[in-house]
Amino acid sequence: MKKITLAVAAIFAIILTACSGSDGIDGVDGLDGVNITGSIYEVSGTFSDENNYELTFEFPNTVEVFESDVVLVYILWEQVDGTDGQPIDVWRLMPQTRLLDQGTLIYNYDHTFADARFFLESDFELGTLNTADTANQIFRVAILPAEAVNGKLDTGNINDVMGILDTKEENIIHVSL
Template sequence: MNKKLIPLLVIIAAIFQACSGTQGPIGPQGPQGEPGDAYLGQAFDLTGVNFNANENYTYGIRYADAQINVLESDALLIYIRWDDVEVDGQMLPTWRLLPQTEFVDNGTLVYNFDRTKVDFSIFLSANFNLNTLSSVWTQNQTFRVVAIPADFALRTSEALDYSDYEAVKERLQLDESKIPTVTAL
């Protein structure tokens, strides 16, 4: 069996040797491609959100109304502006990823959201009657909505902590000065 294998290996080696040679001329320039990372992600601020009993403590908005294009396969992250902290004399927002649980005097309060291919809703749930909740939790809330393309995770090898808004902002190259604001109706 070995006597038959040796000539076969010699022939394979000769074929590989015959495939090498000088490189040919450079081909013509190809067509212009899509801009690199043109769709890393989109974000907008949703301000003035009020939760009330008439709307079942839910606020919903269509992507088209916010003028963003979100595909069904995209990931949607929603952060609530939880606080403002002073850093070097400047007030900076603190963002927390939803769902967000808070233990209040009445019990446990949760800010959460759901989404479809055309809209999303932010809602409150609790283990107590939401009508007894202080307006500090229900009125004039601000959210930052970030849409991330489904293939984003495939294009990066590094893990990303999505609960860390600053890390998400850096990775998606979000420019804070260019994040549009949508005022809730």
């Protein structure tokens, strides 16, 4: 009797799982939303007396920055020769401090929900800086949803940040200020 009950239950289970229904009707396409997956922008500009030694990058309208999001800024610190003779970019998480003959220079940043501001701080007159310290500076701004960071990310390593966002060099959006 047990074998018959077990056989009937097995056949019944197979019949139930073999049933198929028809697909429902597709819904109407929605409006394009904002980017909540994270973004990386490469921003270049020159610090000068005219701009009070600060640059402001306004986030595009397609990106919405939330209070819980993480905004990181990296500065292109130098380029070194790779084994294949091609230059390799060295990125450093800001703020960064340089000790110069004039005194201490700090590359720093802050951000709001609408923009990121890069600025120079020093204990000396900024007008005495060499153009190498002010002209054509390159920054990378990474906007990360909080859930992407969750304590497992080495924010000091731009390659880890790009990896968590699944961003390749060719996908970085370039902006000149």
